[in-house]
Amino acid sequence: MELTLQIRMNEKLFLRNPEETELGREILLHSIVLIHKTGFELFTFKKLAEKIGTTEAGIYRYFENKHRLLVYIVSWYWSWLEYKVMVHTNNIKSPEIKLKKIIQILATEVKDDVQTTHVDERLLHEIVRMEGAKAYLTRHVTEDNKQRLFKPYKDLCGTIAAIIQECNPKYKYPRSLSSTIIEMAHYQNFFMRNLPSLTDFGNIKDDGKVIGFLENLVFASLYPLKRK
Amino acid sequence: MELTLQIRMNEKLFLRNPEETELGREILLHSIVLIHKTGFELFTFKKLAEKIGTTEAGIYRYFENKHRLLVYIVSWYWSWLEYKVMVHTNNIKSPEIKLKKIIQILATEVKDDVQTTHVDERLLHEIVRMEGAKAYLTRHVTEDNKQRLFKPYKDLCGTIAAIIQECNPKYKYPRSLSSTIIEMAHYQNFFMRNLPSLTDFGNIKDDGKVIGFLENLVFASLYPLKRK
DNA sequence: TATTTTTAAATAGTAATACTATCATTGTAA
């Protein structure tokens, strides 16, 4: 038995569904490789086209522009992560253990997932760490948001917020804490690797350190038995 | 008596010091206005040149490219903020009250500072909120960091970390907590205004909400008297 | 089977961007 994972993407993200054609899947596969290699600003449709043996116009038939393509692959990542979270927390009763598991998933280096053929999740994780924020840090966030382009991210945030609330129904900031965890899982990792003095982890590239920090942050917030 | 605040910027940030000439000051003044208006991706030296009645080449004499200009104004902001933090915490004994003051400064809407002539701090604050991360989220972070372009940000982070450590010398993550506060002061505000479901603050644009969240986060982390 | 219609690929073209280079002019310091 062979299972493959299909993620249904928001239709506003593309002009022609890239999952449905060979060329489309090539675009997804190699855009991830290329963005990972050059960074988003130096990434162009022309370079991508050359790499996969098609033309610029060919890619424009699938994606309106490179920003939409970024939002597509980043959204794909969040959807995949939500699925992963679901699978790994499904059989866990305790919301605390669920939360720990989630923090671990968020902050840990990813391995390529064999269930998906045309996406390298390890590269994609690194892209999201570096370029993810650029998906929404634009002048057109509001319109993009109206088109529900960020739904996967918001859904994941909501899922985690619900578990936070399970841990402590009286905690006042479940969503903000959730988005803080998600962002910081990426940023602290990025800082550790590139601007280590913004962290306490030196330059040792140890995911465990970030996990320790996030667990401390979250559980201290959720269970503050007394205060000064 | 009239005081003006001069911030000495890293010389690697510019080709010709913009503070020293009329044209240079015009560039700083109007780049802030223009980036605020169009967003960083649509901002070009040509548009800026037209606005201040010079030519593209004129601006290239001051800044190597628009990314350097962004790093310049963002760094200026962090230096200014560090100065502001210094002034407002100087006479405070208690590190806890210092921290609260800092959180308030970080998360509150800024008024234009009359001490500086050619910078509108209110606009700059909004720019940093939206574009600040783009200063370091690039392929060339490492080289930029070697040139010490991010020193003001790192210094501010260090200053706050020191106060955190004063509050609780045993706390293990002063720097990471510090960078978390700084980033989240901006991000939670950005989310509140643009993607409110990532926060618990609705769409009410009330800085106080973000301050409440951050204070809760920080002090819970620093004073966790007991834990599950 | 021939013909039409749809779909996709290839080619070409454009306006704007991100620069670089050159040379003339003006104002200031030696």
Add this chain to the structure above:
DNA sequence: TTACAATGATAGTATTACTATTTAAAAATA
């Protein structure tokens, strides 16, 4: 007076981010 730094004006280039047109292949219909 001269020199020299700063600006201004003009031009030019490679690349980017697209659009439009034409051409060819595939699918549907007569």
